[in-house]
Amino acid sequence: MSAGKVVLALDGMGGDHAPDVVVEGANIARERYPGTTYLLFGDPARLKPLVDRRKGLAQVLEIVPAEDVVTADDKPSLAVRRRRKSSMWLAVQAATEGRADSVVSAGNTGALLAISMFSMRMVTGAHRPALASFLPTRRGEVVMLDLGANVECDAGNLAEFAVMGSVFAQTLLGLDTPRVGVLNVGSEELKGHEEVRQAAAWLRHEGSPINFHGFVEGNDIGTGVVDVVVTDGFTGNVALKAIEGTAKLYSSFVRDTFRTSTFAKIGYLFAAGALKKFQKRVDPRRYNGGVFLGLDGICVKSHGGTDALGFAYAIGVANDLVRYEYKNKLIDGLAKLHQVTSTTEPTPSALQASGGAE
Amino acid sequence: MSAGKVVLALDGMGGDHAPDVVVEGANIARERYPGTTYLLFGDPARLKPLVDRRKGLAQVLEIVPAEDVVTADDKPSLAVRRRRKSSMWLAVQAATEGRADSVVSAGNTGALLAISMFSMRMVTGAHRPALASFLPTRRGEVVMLDLGANVECDAGNLAEFAVMGSVFAQTLLGLDTPRVGVLNVGSEELKGHEEVRQAAAWLRHEGSPINFHGFVEGNDIGTGVVDVVVTDGFTGNVALKAIEGTAKLYSSFVRDTFRTSTFAKIGYLFAAGALKKFQKRVDPRRYNGGVFLGLDGICVKSHGGTDALGFAYAIGVANDLVRYEYKNKLIDGLAKLHQVTSTTEPTPSALQASGGAE
Numbered sequence: 255m256s257a258g259k260v261v262l263a264l265d266g267m268g269g270d271h272a273p274d275v276v277v278e279g280a281n282i283a284r285e286r287y288p289g290t291t292y293l294l295f296g297d298p299a300r301l302k303p304l305v306d307r308r309k310g311l312a313q314v315l316e317i318v319p320a321e322d323v324v325t326a327d328d329k330p331s332l333a334v335r336r337r338r339k340s341s342m343w344l345a346v347q348a349a350t351e352g353r354a355d356s357v358v359s360a361g362n363t364g365a366l367l368a369i370s371m372f373s374m375r376m377v378t379g380a381h382r383p384a385l386a387s388f389l390p391t392r393r394g395e396v397v398m399l400d401l402g403a404n405v406e407c408d409a410g411n412l413a414e415f416a417v418m419g420s421v422f423a424q425t426l427l428g429l430d431t432p433r434v435g436v437l438n439v440g441s442e443e444l445k446g447h448e449e450v451r452q453a454a455a456w457l458r459h460e461g462s463p464i465n466f467h468g469f470v471e472g473n474d475i476g477t478g479v480v481d482v483v484v485t486d487g488f489t490g491n492v493a494l495k496a497i498e499g500t501a502k503l504y505s506s507f508v509r510d511t512f513r514t515s516t517f518a519k520i521g522y523l524f525a526a527g528a529l530k531k532f533q534k535r536v537d538p539r540r541y542n543g544g545v546f547l548g549l550d551g552i553c554v555k556s557h558g559g560t561d562a563l564g565f566a567y568a569i570g571v572a573n574d575l576v577r578y579e580y581k582n583k584l585i586d587g588l589a590k591l592h593q594v595t596s597t598t599e600p601t602p603s604a605l606q607a608s609g610g611a612e
Numbered sequence: 613m614s615a616g617k618v619v620l621a622l623d624g625m626g627g628d629h630a631p632d633v634v635v636e637g638a639n640i641a642r643e644r645y646p647g648t649t650y651l652l653f654g655d656p657a658r659l660k661p662l663v664d665r666r667k668g669l670a671q672v673l674e675i676v677p678a679e680d681v682v683t684a685d686d687k688p689s690l691a692v693r694r695r696r697k698s699s700m701w702l703a704v705q706a707a708t709e710g711r712a713d714s715v716v717s718a719g720n721t722g723a724l725l726a727i728s729m730f731s732m733r734m735v736t737g738a739h740r741p742a743l744a745s746f747l748p749t750r751r752g753e754v755v756m757l758d759l760g761a762n763v764e765c766d767a768g769n770l771a772e773f774a775v776m777g778s779v780f781a782q783t784l785l786g787l788d789t790p791r792v793g794v795l796n797v798g799s800e801e802l803k804g805h806e807e808v809r810q811a812a813a814w815l816r817h818e819g820s821p822i823n824f825h826g827f828v829e830g831n832d833i834g835t836g837v838v839d840v841v842v843t844d845g846f847t848g849n850v851a852l853k854a855i856e857g858t859a860k861l862y863s864s865f866v867r868d869t870f871r872t873s874t875f876a877k878i879g880y881l882f883a884a885g886a887l888k889k890f891q892k893r894v895d896p897r898r899y900n901g902g903v904f905l906g907l908d909g910i911c912v913k914s915h916g917g918t919d920a921l922g923f924a925y926a927i928g929v930a931n932d933l934v935r936y937e938y939k940n941k942l943i944d945g946l947a948k949l950h951q952v953t954s955t956t957e958p959t960p961s962a963l964q965a966s967g968g969a970e
Contacts, residue, residue: 392864472853473853485850492829494830497855499835518885524876531869531872
């Protein structure tokens with residue numbers, strides 16, 4: 255654990271319900287993470303009353319004026335060129351230049367990624383960033399990446415994502431050797447396209463820095479058979495949103511179920527407590543806090559529509575990544591991976607013709 | 613509607629619970645589809661007692677001896693070379709040579725695809741087959757393809773899949789102009805990789821034979837915003853299995869919920885009827901009956917673990933595709949598509965650099 259105090263830069267103006275949820279999120283986090291202080295970027299006229307209203311918050315939080323904001327509609331390229339006085343830009347800058355240890359924003363995802371890449375650059379050994387997040391499983395939680403930072407990934411990118419996800423799970427889930435799976439259309443070595451087969455060949459090779467489980471399929475994401483699921487940003491984004499959509503659909507089916515008859519309505523009265531536990535178990539706020547891994551800095555993306563509890567959770571993720579020295583562990587892991595990839599010939603299995611799905 | 617009688621070839625030995633579910637499935641279908649008759653391929657010693665036990669079934673069903681079976685572990689290439697006396701091979705052959713109008717099998721998916729491609733070949737205008745199936749949505753059902761026949765697809769494949777899916781939805785859902793969406797990581801024209809952007813450019817072009825909605829995201833699969841979702845077999849297979857896994861996870865969460873307390877258990881007693889309706893609404897058997905589209909013949913794949921009701925549903929799919937002249941409509945649609953693709957320059961939007969996800 256890092257000995258010093260942790261300083262987090264917060265984008266005060268990013269997200270659908272900013273600045274209110276950002277300030278209240280910091281207020282919730284203040285009690286959870288003693289010793290952590292905050293730089294809050296944004297419009298002082300809007301931020302100061304919100305901070306002053308919360309007793310004790312001003313002692314751990316400093317407002318840093320930012321006169322511009324990145325909007326939800328800003329194209330990433332425009333945000334990089336034109337929003338240099340925005341709360342997002344200045345918050346990322348603070349984390350890049352060492353005035354803060356990490357940045358948390360609920361703003362425009364594409365803009366946050368572009369600004370962070372431009373400002374922080376990649377960490378030694380990483381070539382592309384990946385967006386990682388937690389998803390619920392039968393046994394607990396699973397880390398999945400990339401959720402959409404890169405729509406096209408080669409085998410090297412996937413192998414690096416596996417290391418990033420493994421270190422992330424070590425840091426946040428407290429696992430010594432997280433089991434890592436690569437998403438594919440079947441579990442056999444010969445399935446899938448060349449990128450996944452070559453990545454798997456490296457990851458299972460002697461000297462690989464991770465505990466490689468092998469290929470997993472879409473239905474394995476929710477079973478907890480692995481702690482980390484690795485895929486390209488196209489597939490990951492589609493799968494994540496498909497899972498979210500299915501979760502919503504099922505929740506609506508369950509709600510409809512209890513409206514179908516008088517008996518069911520009475521049943522609901524008895525089961526309401528248990529059903530609330532069900533809702534809590536699948537509460538999306540618990541799975542808030544995506545992180546851009548692979549940058550030379552720590553950038554946590556809170557969901558744009560989050561409430562204060564979700565934002566506080568995202569702050570917790572940033573706090574843990576700093577305290578448990580995620581970045582140093584990542585640089586170590588990537589160096590070990592590149593010893594494997596630079597000295598290992600592509601394996602025959604990775605070069606064979608690709609098979610269809612089961 | 614086709615005037616003549618429909619003859620369906622059934623793989624009597626394919627699937628986890630064959631031949632029992634195949635025979636009982638045919639028996640259920642017999643009442644639903646008068647005028648349809650069956651050729652049942654497999655081991656007569658096992659099939660005949662099952663058929664004879666069901667009154668009236670022998671009048672519409674003929675057992676055709678097949679001495680071999682394709683096993684669940686057979687590699688597709690081996691099945692094509694070595695299983696030419698199997699029930700699957702002979703059933704596909706009957707549909708290819710016109711002794712049957714369509715084939716239904718619950719056997720090994722990869723083997724069924726390989727044998728069907730080898731035997732039936734592609735229909736005029738189609739270059740790759742796609743596995744299509746129905747998924748539940750808030751409003752009803754959506755057709756999704758490709759679910760795993762091809763792990764790599766180019767823009768032309770995706771555009772053809774769009775036409776296949778559209779004709780499939782017309783035929784089975786009775787829609788005049790199904791809304792078709794291409795799966796992507798965002799809804800803007802510039803998002804995603806080149807394949808999806810070029811496919812979309814063709815599909816929205818003047819003369820396109822389909823009602824193109826544009827890009828959809830993973831969470832749109834379950835909302836019913838489109839009737840057909842088009843994607844490559846890698847993404848489609850992962851998304852399908854992720855959706856199935858999430859559905860299972862939520863069902864288990866709901867079950868757990870009603871075990872958490874005495875109150876919840878009492879609530880269950882009252883709500884049991886409604887909860888059974890919920891289970892029925894998400895019953896995977898209703899979404900049984902994947903079809904390999906694009907072949908010069910009709911090949912319906914029932915889920916390997918299906919029960920008789922699911923197999924009867926798959927028979928219904930085959931029956932409708934034959935009666936409502938799916939194949940002729942598909943040839944028409946593909947011809948119109950290729951007029952667009954052969955005369956249209958790649959659009960500038962399809963050539964621009966790809967953007968990340970939102």
